[in-house]
Amino acid sequence: xxxxxxxxxxxxxxxxxAGSLHGYGIAKNIRSASNEALDIEFGSLxxxxxxxxxxxxxxxGWETSAHNRRAKFYKLTAAGRKHxxxxxxxxxxxxxxxxxxxxALPEVKG
Amino acid sequence: MTIWNRLKYLWPGWRRREERExxxxxxxxxxxxxxxxxxxxxxxMEDVRATWGxxxxxxxxxxxxxxxxxxxxxPSFAAVAVxxxxxxxxxxxxxxxxxxxxxxxxxxVRNPTALFDxxxxxxxxxxxxxxxxxxxxxxxxxxxxxxxxxxRITALAAAANPAAPAxxxxxxxxxxxxxxxxxxxxxxxxxxxxxxxxxxxxxxAMVSYDFWQQxxxxxxxxxxxGLRLNGIVxxxxxxxxxxxxxxxxxxxxxxxxxxxMAQRLDGETADPLEDRGRHDLVVKGRLSAGASRKSAQAExxxxxxxxxxxxxxxxxxxxxxxxxxxxxxxxxxPQLLALVKMLMGLVALILIIACSNVANLLLARARVRSREIxxxxxxxAGRSRVVRQLMTESLIVAMAGGVAGLLVAYGGILLLETLxxxxxxxxxxxxxxxxxxxxxSLLAALASCICFGLAPAWQTARTDxxxxxxxxxDGASGRGRTVxxxxxxxxxxxxxxxxxxxxxxFLAGFRNLxxxxxxxxxxxxxxxxxxxxxxxxxxxxxxxxxxxxxDRVRTMPGVARVAMTESxxxxxxxxxxxxxxxxxxxxxxxEKAIVFGxxxxxxxxxxxxxxxxxxxxxxxxxxxxxxxxxxxxxxxxKTYWPGRDPIGKRIRLDSADGPAAxxxxxxxxxxxxxxxxxxxxxxxLPCEQNPRSRxxxxxxxxxxxxxxxxxLRDAVRSIDGNVPVFNLRTVATLYQSRVTDTWLQFFQMVxxxxxxxxxxATTGLYGLVAYTVSRRIKEFGIRVAVGASQxxxxxxxxxxxxxxxxxxxxxxxxxxxxxxxxxSAGFPGLGVSSPAVYVLVPLxxxxxxxxxxxxxxxxxxxxxxxxxxxxx
Numbered sequence: 015x016x017x018x019x020x021x022x023x024x025x026x027x028x029x030x031x032a033g034s035l036h037g038y039g040i041a042k043n044i045r046s047a048s049n050e051a052l053d054i055e056f057g058s059l060x061x062x063x064x065x066x067x068x069x070x071x072x073x074x075g076w077e078t079s080a081h082n083r084r085a086k087f088y089k090l091t092a093a094g095r096k097h098x099x100x101x102x103x104x105x106x107x108x109x110x111x112x113x114x115x116x117x118a119l120p121e122v123k124g
Numbered sequence: 125m126t127i128w129n130r131l132k133y134l135w136p137g138w139r140r141r142e143e144r145e146x147x148x149x150x151x152x153x154x155x156x157x158x159x160x161x162x163x164x165x166x167x168x169m170e171d172v173r174a175t176w177g178x179x180x181x182x183x184x185x186x187x188x189x190x191x192x193x194x195x196x197x198x199p200s201f202a203a204v205a206v207x208x209x210x211x212x213x214x215x216x217x218x219x220x221x222x223x224x225x226x227x228x229x230x231x232x233v234r235n236p237t238a239l240f241d242x243x244x245x246x247x248x249x250x251x252x253x254x255x256x257x258x259x260x261x262x263x264x265x266x267x268x269x270x271x272x273x274x275x276r277i278t279a280l281a282a283a284a285n286p287a288a289p290a291x292x293x294x295x296x297x298x299x300x301x302x303x304x305x306x307x308x309x310x311x312x313x314x315x316x317x318x319x320x321x322x323x324x325x326x327x328x329a330m331v332s333y334d335f336w337q338q339x340x341x342x343x344x345x346x347x348x349x350g351l352r353l354n355g356i357v358x359x360x361x362x363x364x365x366x367x368x369x370x371x372x373x374x375x376x377x378x379x380x381x382x383x384x385m386a387q388r389l390d391g392e393t394a395d396p397l398e399d400r401g402r403h404d405l406v407v408k409g410r411l412s413a414g415a416s417r418k419s420a421q422a423e424x425x426x427x428x429x430x431x432x433x434x435x436x437x438x439x440x441x442x443x444x445x446x447x448x449x450x451x452x453x454x455x456x457x458p459q460l461l462a463l464v465k466m467l468m469g470l471v472a473l474i475l476i477i478a479c480s481n482v483a484n485l486l487l488a489r490a491r492v493r494s495r496e497i498x499x500x501x502x503x504x505a506g507r508s509r510v511v512r513q514l515m516t517e518s519l520i521v522a523m524a525g526g527v528a529g530l531l532v533a534y535g536g537i538l539l540l541e542t543l544x545x546x547x548x549x550x551x552x553x554x555x556x557x558x559x560x561x562x563x564x565s566l567l568a569a570l571a572s573c574i575c576f577g578l579a580p581a582w583q584t585a586r587t588d589x590x591x592x593x594x595x596x597x598d599g600a601s602g603r604g605r606t607v608x609x610x611x612x613x614x615x616x617x618x619x620x621x622x623x624x625x626x627x628x629x630f631l632a633g634f635r636n637l638x639x640x641x642x643x644x645x646x647x648x649x650x651x652x653x654x655x656x657x658x659x660x661x662x663x664x665x666x667x668x669x670x671x672x673x674x675d676r677v678r679t680m681p682g683v684a685r686v687a688m689t690e691s692x693x694x695x696x697x698x699x700x701x702x703x704x705x706x707x708x709x710x711x712x713x714x715e716k717a718i719v720f721g722x723x724x725x726x727x728x729x730x731x732x733x734x735x736x737x738x739x740x741x742x743x744x745x746x747x748x749x750x751x752x753x754x755x756x757x758x759x760x761x762k763t764y765w766p767g768r769d770p771i772g773k774r775i776r777l778d779s780a781d782g783p784a785a786x787x788x789x790x791x792x793x794x795x796x797x798x799x800x801x802x803x804x805x806x807x808x809l810p811c812e813q814n815p816r817s818r819x820x821x822x823x824x825x826x827x828x829x830x831x832x833x834x835x836l837r838d839a840v841r842s843i844d845g846n847v848p849v850f851n852l853r854t855v856a857t858l859y860q861s862r863v864t865d866t867w868l869q870f871f872q873m874v875x876x877x878x879x880x881x882x883x884x885a886t887t888g889l890y891g892l893v894a895y896t897v898s899r900r901i902k903e904f905g906i907r908v909a910v911g912a913s914q915x916x917x918x919x920x921x922x923x924x925x926x927x928x929x930x931x932x933x934x935x936x937x938x939x940x941x942x943x944x945x946x947x948s949a950g951f952p953g954l955g956v957s958s959p960a961v962y963v964l965v966p967l968x969x970x971x972x973x974x975x976x977x978x979x980x981x982x983x984x985x986x987x988x989x990x991x992x993x994x995x996x
Contacts, residue, residue: 036152036153036156037149037153038153038156038157038161038162055163056153056157056161056162056163056168057162057163057164057165057167057168057171058168058171060150060168060171060172061168061171061172061174061175064146064172064175065175068129068175079156081156083152083155083156084152085149085152085153085156086145086148086149086152
């Protein structure tokens with residue numbers, strides 16, 4: 015399934031709301047949370063992470079994982095949280111607007 | 125991203141740090157998830173780098189590094205290309221700086237494009253200035269200008285302290301608002317105030333920066349000190365800044381004095397500022413914010429018409445007009461425009477020759493490099509990317525050529541700097557290496573880069589890489605592939621021929637010039653100028669001074685004859701007279717003729733050897749109170765009384781109702797301002813009947829004229845030690861500086877261009893022939909193997925070069941035939957189409973071409989056939 019522009023950023027921020035994760039962890043998390051519907055390639059996720067970090071919405075630091083491996087973990091910043099809230103309501107408006115137009119599909123013959 | 129964040133990534137250390145972080149992070153993730161799971165990490169890293177910005181800069185830097193490496197691999201290519209461009213761009217920049225000094229450089233004022241010249245001209249004299257009363261009225265009524273300033277240039281006798289002898293210096297007499305209108309702030313002290321300007325005010329002056337450095341060693345205490353000008357003590361109130369060299373091209377005034385002092389400085393009985401008939405002011409106006417040139421012109425026309433109605437006597441047919449500074453300069457010196465056009469045109473041809481040289485080299489190189497390009501294309505480089513890289517290479521060559529060209533230009537400018545403007549007192553031509561020249565060089569480099577870089581880049585990027593890879597690097601070899609380069613070389617030779625022909629025509633004209641008789645004696649003559657008027661002599665005193673001087677000099681040992689004239693032929697300051705020849709019908713709107721003329725004494729004609737063709741010369745009997753007489757030259761008679769006897773005709777001086785003088789003689793037409801001028805009318809008046817305040821003394825010596833210099837100076841001193849003596853020189857020296865030197869310098873300039881053009885075109889031809897030989901080694905090997913003699917091979921190679929040269933010479937002849945009339949028209953007497961030039965230049969070109977072809981031809985003929993065949 016293709017993603018709308020900017021949606022990936024929102025998904026990353028939403029995923030990090032639960033707690034800090036490393037880059038690969040984020041990809042895995044999105045995949046499993048969407049029931050494998052969204053298979054984000056790491057190659058596209060990683061530049062997005064760096065972009066979010068440059069904007070100051072997420073911050074990173076080296077940590078040791080549960081399996082005793084060192085990795086860079088990303089966590090949401092206060093600015094990122096604010097941005098997520100904003101994006102979330104925008105997204106909700108968008109979904110309900112589109113929903114009103116589409117509604118339930120009537121019987122279409124042919 | 126904020127600017128700060130972006131800038132951070134320009135810093136290499138920061139980028140290295142980020143890069144390291146990224147690699148470590150990805151390595152750690154690979155360890156957790158496995159490489160495969162993560163996908164294409166190289167691409168991901170590239171995408172991250174793109175978010176840092178500056179990828180375009182990275183690309184350019186990579187191109188530059190790559191280009192430098194590529195150029196470094198072929199240092200001889202780089203050297204020849206850069207050298208060709210350096211010579212051509214250097215010549216262009218040097219000539220540009222020359223043209224800048226002659227014509228183009230903007231005025232050294234604030235926002236020079238908004239400063240316009242306001243002329244007040246009549247059809248009789250389109251270059252005339254404005255009278256002060258007209259200026260005052262204009263300034264009072266005009267709304268189009270935020271400021272109107274007036275000035276005129278004069279020469280003053282200046283002495284920094286009472287003990288020092290006075291020196292003649294250029295001065296500007298300026299209106300009170302001169303500095304504010306020009307937008308120039310003094311370097312020290314203050315500019316003039318409105319109160320300084322009235323005639324009754326305390327005399328104040330400003331000095332130029334150069335004068336300040338020269339006479340006062342830049343001491344700040346100069347402000348407030350005294351300075352004697354024409355015998356009057358002035359207080360120095362300020363120093364002009366170094367950047368301000370005056371509003372004229374060839375005159376750099378040392379002194380600035382309020383216009384209100386004009387009457388006292390010249391010791392005149394009437395105030396020149398109240399004389400509406402005295403049109404000697406230059407007026408500059410700065411357009412006000414709302415006004416355009418057009419609206420200003422309309423307003424000036426109205427004001428001019430009103431003035432014409434009110435003051436019909438002085439302002440008849442007089443109209444005011446706005447001109448840009450450049451328009452004014454071109455109007456003043458149209459011959460300089462012709463010179464600048466010709467010189468710039470010739471150096472532009474040289475630049476084209478150099479560009480085709482480099483294009484040729486690039487094309488040869490492109491063939492050799494086609495394999496490298498093919499590999500780059502086949503591994504996925506976009507063609508635009510390859511073209512960009514090739515253009516980067518061209519740009520590097522061009523910029524190196526531009527910078528090296530500046531060095532060449534600097535050498536040329538050092539030579540041009542020494543050119544002096546033959547004026548009294550002498551002034552220098554401001555040829556200098558400044559930012560304008562640097563900008564011009566870099567622009568020329570950029571333009572040439574586009575010229576020579578685009579075609580080869582396009583050709584290369586078009587490469588069919590499959591065939592290039594297959595044939596092992598050189599694409600198809602053989603004869604058919606150098607058509608483009610043949611055209612370039614033939615074109616080079618054609619252009620070189622045009623430049624050489626121009627040089628040849630100049631040389632021929634120059635020889636004619638030297639052979640031309642000056643129409644007056646130049647040997648055994650020495651002249652000197654004095655100006656007793658600066659000491660406020662009355663006209664009677666001046667007359668007495670000159671009479672005593674002539675009497676004293678006549679009795680000096682070694683003196684054969686003594687004469688006096690208002691101006692010496694061929695001296696830079698020729699005097700003019702306004703005359704109305706009896707019976708001549710002027711065209712509509714014109715009412716008098718302004719022609720060269722001089723007041724001379726009775727001995728002038730015999731001393732200067734000016735032949736009287738009809739009638740008589742002046743005699744001692746032509747004195748004040750006797751019948752007014754005049755002598756005209758043949759050209760005057762021919763122009764104003766064609767086919768009639770001029771003897772006995774009358775001319776009115778100044779205007780139709782001025783005093784009349786009867787023509788008693790006709791003198792042979794001579795050269796008055798330049799040897800190559802078209803014959804000009806001239807009027808001689810007896811100086812006893814037309815006394816002048818400043819005269820030139822001419823002394824004919826029995827022996828060496830130069831030996832009389834010191835006795836002559838002493839003679840003036842013994843009459844009045846305060847009278848300044850200047851322009852003391854032999855007439856032979858004057859003749860040489862006016863005739864020989866100036867034109868010799870121009871010839872040297874054009875000759876150097878011809879030489880550069882020839883050298884560049886020869887290099888191009890040599891390069892092409894040598895390249896073809898290297899392409900055809902195998903063929904020559906076979907020819908030698910099957911029995912061709914060395915001579916056959918030499919001829920084979922030479923023939924090709926000569927055919928190209930021959931075609932070039934033919935095209936060049938056509939181009940020259942088109943260009944020669946322009947040259948002849950721009951330089952009367954100089955652009956001479958001598959048959960010798962038409963024969964010699966093509967011969968020289970063909971000979972040099974043959975020599976250029978001979979070197980590779982010998983190499984081809986000397987081939988060992990076995991080695992040549994093994995070469996493949």
